[in-house]
Amino acid sequence: MAQEAPLLRVDECTVSFGGLRVLRAVSLDVAEGEVLGVIGPNGAGKTTLFNTICGFVRPDSGALSFDGRRLDPRPHQLTRLGIARTLQGLGLFPNLTALDNVAAGATHRSRTGPIGALLASPWAERHELKLRDQALGMLGSLGIGDVAHRHCASLPYGVRKRVALARALISEPRLLLLDEPAAGLSAAEITELADIVRGLRQRTTVMLVEHHMEFVMNLCDRLVVLDFGEVIAAGTPAVVREDPAVQRAYLGEAVAADA
Ligand SMILES: Nc1ncnc2c1ncn2[C@@H]1O[C@H](COP(=O)(O)OP(=O)(O)OP(=O)(O)O)[C@@H](O)[C@H]1O
Structure with missing residues (x-):
């Protein structure tokens, strides 16, 4: 075989x-x-x-x-x-929320583009909302949905590591x-x-x-x-x-x- x-x-x-x-x-x-x-x-x-x-x-x-x-x-x-990777240094944006950090990992799936973003078309908005929903779901599946709206800088190290993992996973x-x-x-x-x-x-x-x-x-x-x-x-x-x-x-x- x-x-x-x-x-x-x-x-x-x-x-x-x-x-x-x-x-x-x-x-x-x-x-x-x-x-x-x-x-x-x-x-x-x-x-x-x-x-x-x-x-x-x-x-x-x-x-x-x-x-x-x-x-x-x-x-x-x-x-x-x-292929996705987490880094030893985590590489999170400290002044963004956990949710925004995770959503940033899915930017390759964002089909909005600069013109769509400028026009803020309903289609683009729906797409962005869907991405944020997925990011929220990913944080929840790793047991940290409750910190979604907190800035990463304020989170304990172990939680930040999970945010970094969620960001890698969001790209599927x-x-x-x-x-x-x-x-x-x-x-x-x-x-x-x-x-x-x-x-x-x-x-x-x-x-x-x-x-x-x-x-x-x-x-x-x-x-x-x-x-x-x-x-x-x-x-x-x-x-x-x-x-x-x-x-x-x-x-x-x-x-x-x-x-
Ligand atoms: N950019 C670089 N320029 C020169 N030497 C490097 C560079 N990156 C790594 N090295 C050297 O290559 C060797 C292997 O390093 P590497 O970081 O891959 O090992 P590692 O097994 O991951 O170590 P650790 O467990 O300590 O993280 C080391 O001797 C390191 O000093």
């Missing part, structure tokens, strides 16, 4: 900054519907891998494909291609890239986040970079481990946790965290 093509394929990608080789012939597949975690010690190249997938960094060699087609993205094309991505989603969250918030991400798999594929071992071990279907820019292991959390190369890379760190 023919094997289904992966949603995302990273094929032998090598990336250098000046003389520093940061990714070394990295290959991995992300299957539709899975939650894939990318882990590795500090400086292993995880963020660079995300940046390469998003087109912020061009590989020296190698190729990417998305849904069976060559992926050579410019960052501004990502949403249209069906096929692939959602989460950059350290658990960082800075309390233990209770991390448990809730894991439940949220499990719920997301009905509608999107998730690839995440994370340091929190218990979170990734409990949540991810598969893990890819990077060390010094190389894939040193890949497989289920149970397999990866027992891998001697992974344990060596994490010497002194809690890879086997009581997951």
